[in-house]
Structures are given as C-alpha cells and as structure tokens.
Amino acid sequence: MSALNPNHTRSGGPAIEVSGLVCGYGEQTILRDVTFNVARGEIFFIVGGSGCGKSTLLRHLVGLNPPTGGSVRFLGAAFSEADAATRRAQLRHFGMLFQGGALWSSLTLRQNVALPLEEYTSLTRREIEELSALKLGQVGLSGYEDYYPAEISGGMKKRAGLARALALDPEILFFDEPSAGLDPVTSRKLDELIVEIRAMFGTTIVVVSHELASIYDIADRVIMLEKQAQGIIAEGAPRTLATTSADPRVKEFLTRGTGKVPIL
C-alpha cells in the first residue's frame, strides 16, 4: 500500500507484532519464544546461519505452517489466532517472494501476475493485463510478459515472482532468501529494487537472508536466530551489532569471523 506522505505509513503502531511464537513441525520444536516487532515502512532482516530456522519462522509468520504457540499480529489485528476467513482477508495485504520465485509453470509471466488481480479485484481483463505489464516493467521484465517460467533465467524468475508479489500493492512484503542463486550484480539490483519499493510505496519489508552484503546495504534492523539457542540472540541495526555486540556468535556471523565489519 502506498502513501503520499511517507510519515503516514510509519504511524499507527508496528506493522508486525510477534510475541512468544513457538515454531516447529509436528513434535519437533525449532524456535521457542520468538518475540519482536517490525515498524511500518521498515526493512527488517531475519538472519542467521543455515538451519537456524529463518525460513521456518517466515513460514509460520505468513501462516503457511500453524505456530505451536504464541501470536502474530499484522497492522494491529490478530492473524495467527484469527479464523480462516479473517486470515484469508488479511493475506491479500501480503506479498511473498519465495526462494525460487515459485512461479506457476503452466502460466505465462503475465498470467502469473494477473492471477491475484483476477482473484481479488473487480478490474476488467484489459486493466489487469495493463497492470500486470506495469508490474513486470517495474521489475525490469518488459517484453517478457508472454514467456513461460521455463523459458527465462533464475534471476528473471525471481524478479517475476516479485512482480507477482507486488500485484495487489501489498502493505507487507516477505522475501525468502532473495539473493540465493543470483550473481552479485543481479543480487544488488534486487536490493535496489527492494529499497525503491519501500521509497515509492512505504511498504514494510521482511527479508530472510544470510547475505552480508544485502544485510549491511539495506537492512534497517535485523534479528539474528541461532540453532542451539532456538531463538533470537541479537536484535538491532546490523553495523551497531557487528561493532558493539558482546555475543561472539553475533560478532562472528556479522564480521565473517574477522572481528571487523567487512568492506562490501
């Protein structure tokens, strides 16, 4: 969702409130007592080493897996404890970019972007086509509207996935490992796109990543998860954490074990 006045999006309480969240699959608990808030219009990173539960936390946040305990609230309204119909109504305000783009392989890029618009709006077919082309243009995929996902590269798939996530002008955007499998230039462009989306629409952005370049470049604030601790071990601005954190695990991760903030 957009706002003419950028301050508008930053008012009215946090965009995401997570308290005491317990994440796991079946009997297995992966994260315990996860509590944090994300302010409106913030670029918020969930970081940590492989297998620490970053993607699991994201899946539990957006309701792809039911949390075992705790609660998630979006824009002041209960989400994890709400009934299915309420959750479905709330879902249209989110956009999510999956690791591999998760495009529907039997649909063209235009149809991929158009599907949420067809599902949730009363726009005419022509308007939907124009908007789909606009969204694809915004992520730099003009001219590829009628290609199938199998006909484009991995980076393009990711950008097309982002165009689909942007289709309904979401208020909150979730990214699962946006840099995974991308070259540094494409990865950097995606980071710029994320910042641009925030500047243009005031969107709240939550990114799961362990890419230090992205973390230092665009994150306003990060939380760091750790496997043994089964939860958050640090929270704050990445550079501040890297230089002032007393926790060796945080320091090691954010400085690649060198003790200094890497020059990226």
Place this chain on the structure above:
Amino acid sequence: MSDNADQPQARVTVQPGVQGCAVILAGVWRITAAPPRWTDCVGGEKPARVTVVMDAVERWDSSLLLFLFEVQQWCRTHGAHCDFEAVPAKVRTLLGQLVASHETSVPFDRSENFLTSVGLATQDAWKKVREIIAFVGECVISAWRLVRMPHKFRWRDCVDEMQQCGAMALPIVSLISFLVGLIMAYQAAVQLRQFGADIYVADLVGLSVVREMGPMMAAIVLAGRTGAAFAATLGNMKANEEIDALAALGISPVDFLVLPRIVALGLMMPLLALYANCVGILGGMMVALGVLQIPPAAYWIETQSIIDLSDVNTGLFKALTFGLLIGLAGCLRGLQADRSAAGVGRAATSAVVTAILLIIVSDAFFAVAFNILGL
C-alpha cells in the same frame, strides 16, 4: 488489520469551472475495492480541460494509477487538455511507466501456419522415434554391462523396486484379477447353461485367464501404478538436476536408475501374472460354485485338464515382455520430462498411455505369432 468494508472508499468529485473541470480525488484508493470509473464521473460532459487534484487522498495504490490512466486516455480521445501538474511526481513517474507498458505490451503470437505446424510435428515425431531407439540401445548396452559385471549392478535398488512394484502391488492385482475371473465366469455361465455345458466355464475361464487376462490385467495395473511412478520419480529427479549430477560424475543414468527398475519389473511381472492367474481361476470357481453349483474339486480337475504347461508359459512370456515394456515406457518418459511440475505430470500420463498402447500392440502381435507357431 482492517479490511475494505470499514475503510473510507475512494471518492471523486468533478467541479465544473470556466476553462474546464477540476477533478478532486479523495479517500482511500485500494485495488481490492471496486474502483471509481472516470466515464461514470464525467457523465456526458465534455470539458476542454481536466485538472486533477489529489491532496485529499489518504492512501493510494495501482487503482489510482488506473483511474489517472483512464482520464488521460479519455482526454486524448476527446481532445481535452489533461493537467496533472498538481499530481505528485512519483505518481506521475508510475503513470509514465503504466503508459509505457501499455504501449510496448504487444501479445506474443505463438500461432503458426498449417504447413509450419505439420513440419514441426513431423520433426518432433522423428526426434521422438530416434530418442526411443537411442534409449532402447542404451538399455541393451547397459544390460550387457550387467551380464559382464553383475557385481556392479545396483541390486539393492533393484530389490527395493521389486518390493515396490511386486509385493506392494499384490492387493490391487488380487482384487482386479479376482473380479475379472468372476465377471468372465458369470458371463460364460449365463450362456453355457443354456446348452447344459456348465462345466466348460472352467475351461473358458482357465484358458482365458492363463493365456490372456492374467498377464494383461497385471500389466495394466502395473502400467498405471508403477509405470507412472517411474516417470514421475525420474521426471522430478530431472527437474532437480539429479540426473545431470549423475551425468556430471560420469555415471550413466540408465545404469543407475533405469536398469534396476526394468530388471525389477521384468522379474516381478511373471510372478504377478502367475499370482493373477491363480486368483482369477479362484474368482471363476466362486461363480461356478455359487451360480452353477459345480463343486470346486470338479472345477479344478476340469481346469487342469484344459490348461497345459505351454499355455502357462506363453502367458508368463507375455508378462515378462509387458514388464519390460512398462519399465521402458516409464523410464523413457521420465527422462524426457520437461523440467517443471507440469512436465512431470505430462510424463506420468504419457508413461501410462505409452505402456498400455505397447501392451495391447504386443499382445496382438503375440496372438498372431503364437497362432502361427501353434503354441
């Protein structure tokens, strides 16, 4: 999060002036709510100048862009001057992008003329035939390697597959064979009873099941069950680049993945066919006992008298062939699958269709060949 229902909606007010009209936009513009239409707002009026003011807009998204775009298009077609000076720069930038994508977005034409389609289809068919020949050739070479170096063969995978396609298929093969035997016996009983030839139900069921229906029914079940599973597994492995990983290591995917599956099916099919024969005869026996009051012992003696070993052997030989064909079709389609979810689905469907087609065609061939050979 509150939804559209309890939020102020987008509002448009048209104020006529001396030189044209001022369009005042206000409220919350959400794409998920029904958007206002410019043609409804302007009605039959034809102002010479349209000035858009959006200071009172609380929130906006793409729906506002679409509205402004509609205003712009309307002004162009009606020769009116469109004034977006009061619109914030970033909205104008986005509107510019929408106009650009509108102009450059030309649908991609994938249609071809008739001759091109025929040509492409012919090329495609020829390519498929060559692929089949190459694949069968690879399988033969791989089988030859197995004979020369049996210790290199992946027996463990083969045994796992034998369990999957053999032992695990027993319940469904039992049910289908029993019902087929029962149906045949019932149909035969109705006819033969008219001539007092009740006992020949055993001959009819026994011969048909052992020579035709037992191997055929087992093969059809396995084509649907195992052939599709082979294609889906290999197709998925291809999509995940697992096949490429084998090739990159210099390991032949045919040795590693295809041959264990084909050998497993080749070994299991005759056993399943034998089992299907027994269950089919049992089905016939049930009808004979229930409908014709023929005692099981009499039924069994009559069955034994009509079936000789060559009947059983021809059935088992057919079953072996069907097994190899199902395995070949399943693995081939799996390896040919497109690297996508839809590709894997198509591969599984195609594997079943190909396998059933090959089963029927080879069965027809066997019918003629055995007739000529007097088997």
